[in-house]
Amino acid sequence: MAEVMRAVRQDVAGGPEVLKVVEVERPEPGPTEVLVRVRAAGVNPTDWKHRAGGGFLGEPPFVLGWDVSGVVEKAGLGVTIHRPGDEVFGMLRYPFGAGSHAEYVVAPARTFVFKPPEIDHVQAAALPLAGLTAWQALVDTAQVKHGQRVLIHAAAGGVGHLAVQIAKHMGAHVIGTASAAKHEFLRGLGADEAIDYREVDFAEVVKDVDIVVDTIGGDYGPRSLRTLRPGGVLVSLVLSRLDAIDAGAAGVRAETLLVEPDFHAMTWLAALAEAGSLRAEIDSVFPLEDAAKAHERGETGRVTGKIVLTVGGTA
Structure with missing residues (x-):
């Protein structure tokens, strides 16, 4: 029997109220992919724009979110750069790789780089996109x-x-x-x-x-x-x-410009964050269950820095 996970899904376009926490099938990594247990996920203007309709993803249902910080759970065939237990962060393929507002994500291994120990998962989740x-x-x-x-x-x-x-x-x-x-x-x-x-x-x-x-x-x-x-x-x-x-x-x-995943650039961002030369200002943090409130906050137009969702407790 397939394992399940919680995810913030919407079945129709609309306001923040369309976001619901549901149980969906947990993905499994294929060749060159890793399964990451999400500890924190950024929320960006592109999230609430897609939620409202008219974005690249077409009609719902879908799970939003592109920023990820978490822990490698499984590594697929051929992955050599990450192992289970590694703390990593990165951006899912934009726009069609959305899905980080969930307990787990699967993506190509080189989507992710090692999270510097100097920053926590909230900080790391705010940086990629x-x-x-x-x-x-x-x-x-x-x-x-x-x-x-x-x-x-x-x-x-x-x-x-x-x-x-x-x-x-x-x-x-x-x-x-x-x-x-x-x-x-x-x-x-x-x-x-x-x-x-x-x-x-x-x-x-x-x-x-x-x-x-x-x-x-x-x-x-x-x-x-x-x-x-x-x-x-x-x-x-x-x-x-x-x-x-x-x-x-x-x-x-x-x-x-539309942003693209980039292992080389992510490595540079990680190095800058490790050195203290790049730091995300955290406007607000919400648990996964309050994704709708995070969207409401974003749409006020008064955000300074980034909004982040935490998954499974303290990040």
Whole structure:
């Protein structure tokens, strides 16, 4: 008889109330895969957007969640880098590998890297999706260099506050947009300048930027083009009104990024976390059973840092 596990599943699209804890069949690892017992799982804006409908996953039923921190339970045939008992963390394949809001997940072994002992499972679960997004935007796509000027929108948010730290680690001059109440937090992360988007138009006061990371969309992309110097790069993390023709006419490059699993980048994130150079701000922590409350918190739009679910007690 197949073993079962608890998972937060939804059978229809809708508000947070559609999330229910149910028993489902526990997966088994195939060749090159590992079964991980989840200790904590991050909650990201993409979770509540998919829950509400219109995301990449199509129609429910499905289990959401891409961030994982936990313990290897079983290793499939051919796995050489992880053993049962290893503490690991990583991001499930985005978007179609969702399912971390559950007691167990199965994924390719190289989805995961060793969790540094210096951080707990809550910290580790907050890093993968947002951290990889920031890394792939700044390092892989924009190829940030020492001394460059980087503008990060929603710099106190999940991706934004990690992007600030990564950009500073790479030696950039960092400018972040956020409400005035979050400026001290940004400076504590190392931001060189903080712009109150409620009081001023960032496009009027920020100039000669090499890289923009846009986590907001809407008109932020077109407005950000005005801040870039010739040859600059705008990386959009959301669908926006930005047109590549507009970017080309402005003499800059525009890219839209969807995050991907990346063993090499996860190894770098783990090393930065171990060294104390990268740390997720934890906005709030909820048990798996309160996933709906976690979504409600996220949708307030007042989150600083990350929301995390714990699974099976203290992480």
